[in-house]
Amino acid sequence: DQQVKQNSPSLSVQEGRISILNCDYTNSMFDYFLWYKKYPAEGPTFLISISSIKDKNEDGRFTVFLNKSAKHLSLHIVPSQPGDSAVYFCAASYSSKLTFGTGTRLQVTL
Amino acid sequence: DVKVTQSSRYLVKRTGEKVFLECVQDMDHENMFWYRQDPGLGLRLIYFSYDVKMKEKGDIPEGYSVSREKKERFSLILESASTNQTSMYLCASSWGRQPQHFGDGTRLSIL
Numbered sequence: 001d002q003q004v005k006q007n008s009p010s011l012s013v014q015e016g017r018i019s020i021l022n023c024d025y026t027n028s029m030f031d032y033f034l035w036y037k038k039y040p041a042e043g044p045t046f047l048i049s050i051s052s053i054k055d056k057n058e059d060g061r062f063t064v065f066l067n068k069s070a071k072h073l074s075l076h077i078v079p080s081q082p083g084d085s086a087v088y089f090c091a092a093s094y095s096s097k098l099t100f101g102t103g104t105r106l107q108v109t110l
Numbered sequence: 111d112v113k114v115t116q117s118s119r120y121l122v123k124r125t126g127e128k129v130f131l132e133c134v135q136d137m138d139h140e141n142m143f144w145y146r147q148d149p150g151l152g153l154r155l156i157y158f159s160y161d162v163k164m165k166e167k168g169d170i171p172e173g174y175s176v177s178r179e180k181k182e183r184f185s186l187i188l189e190s191a192s193t194n195q196t197s198m199y200l201c202a203s204s205w206g207r208q209p210q211h212f213g214d215g216t217r218l219s220i221l
Binding site for chain 2: 006009028032034041042043044045046054089093095096097098099100101102103
């Protein structure tokens, strides 16, 4: 049973435009959500997080939105840069343990 | 900066062998985790540990065991390796509910 879902395996965006990556979850116990970025041959690196008491968190070019009623979160990258090309994983938790989605491969083209 | 070090980047073993994957973190984190990453399946939790000598099963513990004798070290053991355990293995550590920090992974091939 996939509790965290990323329904788009891949996404291609032009440099300078907005990238929107989506994530849905089913477990209403989740109260903390994170996005990780992963380059090939490297471990995932933490990008941004949001607590369930908020609906938006911003860090530079990265913004995460949380819609609790829809059990949906999204990551916006504005403007997208070629170095953003990577696999992005969303993750959710209600303890120290994380449940990850299957990932979305983002390609930012010139 | 947090450093999570996995002992091998690439490993090739034979079916039936006992395989040890080692992970060391340098930030005195209480929590340590082992995941495997497979195409289309994301990261799946194998085992985790909240303290020395403590371990908890994750989502896919079958065929694996772990050892945590010291706070900084968390070992994953494949008791009798099988070809379906060919995968990328990732170790992570964290403090409380802070974001987990990952090592660079071990790509394990079982022949």
